[in-house]
Amino acid sequence: MERDRDRNEEGLSLALLQFNPSSVVLLDTDGRVRSLNRNAERLLSTTEADAVGKSYTVVFGESLSQRVFKLMLRGAAEGEARAIEATLPSGRRAKLRATAGPLKDARGNVNGIVFVADEDTSSPKLEALADNQVRLRDALRRYLGDNVADMVDARPSFVDVGGQTQTVSVVHADVRGYTAIAEQLPPDRVVSLLMRYHGAAAKAIRGTGGTIDRFAGDAILALWNAPVPQEDHVRRALRGALAMRDAAREVGTDLGYGIGVHTGEAMV
16 A cells, blocks of 8 residues: 555656756666656756666766765755756756755655756846846836836736726826026025925825826826725825825925815826
C-alpha cells in the first residue's frame, strides 16, 4: 500500500513538474537526474531522455554543477533562492536565481534532491523601463491622486482616448483677484504662492476622495464619482469644497478661493 501511494505521489509530482514556470531538475540521492521539465531542458540544452540516469555534473556542466553543489550544502539550512552566475552547457554565460534542497516523500524521508532556477534576463534597458514606470506611478499619485494611479496601474486602457457618460460632482475653484496679484508681485513670488495654496487645496480634496482633474493657472478642477464610483459623491464634493476653503485659510491671508460645486452628467 505504501509503495503504491509513493508511486502515485511521485507520478503526480512528475506531472506537476512540467507545469512549473521555473527550470526544475529532480535528482536521486546519488546525484543522478531522475526527471526535469521542459524549461530545464532549454536551460541545460538537453532532453529528459538523454539526461535521466546521468550525474548532475555531466548534465549541468562543470561551471554550473560547482555552484549547484554549493547550493545543496546551503539548501538544508537556508532554503531560499540565491543569485548565481555560471557558464551553461551551451557555453552561454547566465545569471540565475536558484535553490537546491532535499526532496522528501510522504513520510518525510529524503529520497532525492530538487534544483529550481529562474534565469535573470534583466538588462539596463529593462531596468530603465521599470524605473520609468515607477516614476510615472509616483507622479500620478502625487499630482492626480491614488484613485487615478491605481486605476491606470490595474487597467492601462483606462488612459485610452474616449470615455463614458457618468454622473459626477465637480468642484471648480479659482483665486479671487488673481490678475491684480499677478501684476503686483514678481513671477517667482506668484508661483510660490500658488504652489502653497494649491498644495493645501489638493490635499483637502483628496482627503474627501476627490480626484484632481487639472490645475489651470490659478484654477483647480476636481471631481467625485470618477474614476471610482462613490454613492455619496454629492456630499463628498460639498465636504471637499469646505475643506478646501478651510485649508486655504490655514495657509494664510494672501490668497482666497472662489469655489463652485455642481452635479451632472459628464464624459469621463
